Amino acid sequence: GDSVTQMEGPVTLSEEAFLTINCTYTATGYPSLFWYVQYPGEGLQLLLKATKADDKGSNKGFEATYRKETTSFHLEKGSVQVSDSAVYFCALRNTGGFKTIFGAGTRLFVKA
Amino acid sequence: DADVTQTPRNRITKTGKRIMLECSQTKGHDRMYWYRQDPGLGLQLIYYSFDVKDINKGEISDGYSVSRQAQAKFSLSLESAIPNQTALYFCATSRQGDEQFFGPGTRLTVL
Numbered sequence: 352g353d354s355v356t357q358m359e360g361p362v363t364l365s366e367e368a369f370l371t372i373n374c375t376y377t378a379t380g381y382p383s384l385f386w387y388v389q390y391p392g393e394g395l396q397l398l399l400k401a402t403k404a405d406d407k408g409s410n411k412g413f414e415a416t417y418r419k420e421t422t423s424f425h426l427e428k429g430s431v432q433v434s435d436s437a438v439y440f441c442a443l444r445n446t447g448g449f450k451t452i453f454g455a456g457t458r459l460f461v462k463a
Numbered sequence: 464d465a466d467v468t469q470t471p472r473n474r475i476t477k478t479g480k481r482i483m484l485e486c487s488q489t490k491g492h493d494r495m496y497w498y499r500q501d502p503g504l505g506l507q508l509i510y511y512s513f514d515v516k517d518i519n520k521g522e523i524s525d526g527y528s529v530s531r532q533a534q535a536k537f538s539l540s541l542e543s544a545i546p547n548q549t550a551l552y553f554c555a556t557s558r559q560g561d562e563q564f565f566g567p568g569t570r571l572t573v574l
Binding site: 392393394397440444454455456 | 467494503504505506508511513521553555560562563564565566567568
């Protein structure tokens with residue numbers, strides 16, 4: 352079945368460091384891919400998405416490119432801030448699908 | 464005001480008790496979901512509903528039941544709570560083929 356695998360955390364970075372959180376997926380057909388973010392004490396919220404191969408999603412300085420050849424959707428940010436500390440979830444929804452499959456989440460700590 | 468609300472936000476209960484968690488939305492979405500979040504396991508789908516007359520089991524429906532009272536309301540019940548149901552529970556909504564919008568979560572502890 353469909354699945355999402357993302358790097359285990361926690362990831363601890365200093366402010367202004369470069370961030371990469373790896374995400375790979377297994378799916379039939381042509382899934383849409385998402386990154387959600389969960390700040391402490393809150394529900395998940397959509398950070399960015401890409402709906403077809405080679406699309407780049409971007410928001411708040413974060414980017415991820417849909418790579419069909421490597422079945423990956425890695426999240427990157429050039430310079431993280433303390434306020435980026437949160438849990439990040441990679442997710443997919445297959446074509447015509449009704450379910451979103453979530454990865455296990457990666458916790459990010461950013462130190463001042 | 465929040466688009467997706469959940470009540471209660473926190474609940475402590477005892478083994479064997481019946482518990483209901485409620486979710487309401489003002490987004491006008493037809494699809495609603497209940498997820499459970501455990502540390503290190505991401506989100507697991509409990510039940511989902513595409514409209515008032517459509518209820519479907521997710522990956523981990525055993526021990527849970529749901530009711531879709533209206534397009535805007537979707538309740539989750541634990542008929543007889545057990546300690547391994549201690550978790551964070553999220554309600555979410557969406558339109559067909561679109562992103563999901565999550566409520567703030569209910570932290571449930573079963574003693």
